[in-house]
Amino acid sequence: MKIYNSLTKKVEEFVPNVPGKVNMYTCGPTVYHFAHIGNLRSYLMEDVLEKLLRFSGYDVKRVMNITDVGHLSSDADTGEDKMLKGAKREHKTVMEIAKFYTDAFFADCAKLNIKTPDVVEPATNCIPEFIHMIEVLLEKGYAYKAGENVYFDTSKLDNYYVFGNQNEEELMVGVRDDVTEDENKRNKNDFVLWFTKSKFEDQALKWDSPWGVGYPGWHIECSCISMKHLGEYMDIHCGGVDNMFPHHTNEIAQSEAFAGHKWCNYWFHVHHLNDETGKMSKSKGEFLTVSLLEEKGYDPLVYRLFTLQSHYRKPLVFTYDALDQAAKTYKKLKNKIASLDCAGDVDEAAGKEWHDKFAEVVGNDVNTAMGLTLVYDVLKSDLNGATKRAVIDDFDYVLGLKLTEAADGKAGGGLGAGADSGTFNGNVDGIDDPDLVAHIEEKIAERAAAKKEKNFALADEIRAQLLAEGIVLEDTREGVKYHKG
Ligand SMILES: [Zn+2]
Numbered sequence: 001m002k003i004y005n006s007l008t009k010k011v012e013e014f015v016p017n018v019p020g021k022v023n024m025y026t027c028g029p030t031v032y033h034f035a036h037i038g039n040l041r042s043y044l045m046e047d048v049l050e051k052l053l054r055f056s057g058y059d060v061k062r063v064m065n066i067t068d069v070g071h072l073s074s075d076a077d078t079g080e081d082k083m084l085k086g087a088k089r090e091h092k093t094v095m096e097i098a099k100f101y102t103d104a105f106f107a108d109c110a111k112l113n114i115k116t117p118d119v120v121e122p123a124t125n126c127i128p129e130f131i132h133m134i135e136v137l138l139e140k141g142y143a144y145k146a147g148e149n150v151y152f153d154t155s156k157l158d159n160y161y162v163f164g165n166q167n168e169e170e171l172m173v174g175v176r177d178d179v180t181e182d183e184n185k186r187n188k189n190d191f192v193l194w195f196t197k198s199k200f201e202d203q204a205l206k207w208d209s210p211w212g213v214g215y216p217g218w219h220i221e222c223s224c225i226s227m228k229h230l231g232e233y234m235d236i237h238c239g240g241v242d243n244m245f246p247h248h249t250n251e252i253a254q255s256e257a258f259a260g261h262k263w264c265n266y267w268f269h270v271h272h273l274n275d276e277t278g279k280m281s282k283s284k285g286e287f288l289t290v291s292l293l294e295e296k297g298y299d300p301l302v303y304r305l306f307t308l309q310s311h312y313r314k315p316l317v318f319t320y321d322a323l324d325q326a327a328k329t330y331k332k333l334k335n336k337i338a339s340l341d342c343a344g345d346v347d348e349a350a351g352k353e354w355h356d357k358f359a360e361v362v363g364n365d366v367n368t369a370m371g372l373t374l375v376y377d378v379l380k381s382d383l384n385g386a387t388k389r390a391v392i393d394d395f396d397y398v399l400g401l402k403l404t405e406a407a408d409g410k411a412g413g414g415l416g417a418g419a420d421s422g423t424f425n426g427n428v429d430g431i432d433d434p435d436l437v438a439h440i441e442e443k444i445a446e447r448a449a450a451k452k453e454k455n456f457a458l459a460d461e462i463r464a465q466l467l468a469e470g471i472v473l474e475d476t477r478e479g480v481k482y483h484k485g
Pocket of ligand 1: 247
């Protein structure tokens with residue numbers, strides 16, 4: 001298997017520390033709000049990576065943290081604690097917020113067919129481990145106390161900028177004009193290991209420590225939680241590109257200073273999903289969640305397919321048009337599988353050949369788009385129906401689209417408005433009587449045909465007829481939308 005390593009900026013042959021075994025770590029969510037589908041793109045691609053490793057015969061142990069303390073509004077230790085913000089917003093306690101959004105996160109993951117990692121550990125479970133690591137860093141001279149906080153001293157490292165492409169501008173990340181620079185820091189990029197009462201008086205969760213009552217910084221949790229479960233040598237660390245700096249850079253700084261040797265060999269970073277405004281953000285426009293897609297009639301697996309169609313190292317732009325295309329593709333695949341004649345025996349030898357081919361092709365830096373192409377290749381091949389189905393089932397362990405279940409009518413139900421017709425016909429106010437929807441869709445199709453033949457009088461008549469029935473049609477750039485008048 002080959003993966004692109006952000007440390008070396010090259011696609012490399014993957015060689016684990018212990019043959020046959022993979023230690024893998026994923027930065028988990030900060031549970032103060034729902035995850036948007038951009039956040040979930042990372043978890044989806046990491047899920048594919050984990051399953052691909054298993055598919056290729058590795059014994060994988062994967063660990064994920066849940067950030068329920070210490071993550072401030074900016075990744076660079078400024079601003080308000082995100083959890084506290086969530087608690088204030090909803091008039092709940094921080095622990096109630098953490099529980100609610102942790103559950104919501106895993107519910108979204110389940111809908112997207114993302115496997116829960118073998119170990120999931122909330123940061124608040126590991127306070128003694130954080131304190132121990134900070135004590136060792138202080139002893140070794142990599143940390144200092146200032147203004148009642150404990151900081152990591154980045155000047156003690158030969159190479160702090162491990163990912164290599166940060167410049168001074170980027171280092172200003174999160175330092176906004178309205179935020180005062182932390183004067184306790186000896187170097188601009190030093191970061192907090194432990195906060196005490198000297199900062200953020202109203203922090204809800206606090207613990208006793210050798211440096212006073214306080215709480216841990218954000219970065220320390222991933223170093224500690226990964227070492228607690230995976231030891232001092234890690235194979236693959238995953239996250240979104242936005243985690244590279246400062247979060248992953250700081251994780252490496254702490255972990256290697258603590259352990260005294262190289263910590264993690266491969267860094268897997270998933271690129272952003274943007275909306276048409278250029279960034280997926282919680283403050284601009286609608287907040288794109290899995291639930292919102294479901295409300296609009298899309299099966300979350302259609303979103304999974306949408307993300308698999310492009311490479312994880314390319315930024316991806318989300319539009320409903322693109323999601324409708326994915327819905328059509330999903331439906332086509334499902335129908336093709338459903339129409340297979342599965343009488344006869346599975347050709348095991350052919351199945352093994354296709355398995356190996358998939359491992360090689362998709363194993364070339366997680367090429368999911370090629371994996372989907374292979375599904376079509378199998379469908380077009382000379383194999384008998386039973387073998388085709390078995391091979392697609394095998395691939396689907398990695399792709400996670402529940403294709404054969406969908407073909408049997410047990411998954412992939414809602415495929416979005418676009419799946420059933422050539423154009424996107426958006427039912428915008430949830431008309432849920434299927435007979436009525438079918439009637440409207442039929443009229444829209446008739447109207448489109450009339451327009452194509454330049455019979456505009458008929459087209460207008462059809463629109464007027466629907467209006468008389470209380471249905472308003474709207475021609476939009478994405479297609480015809482309709483709602484009750
Ligand atoms: Zn992390």
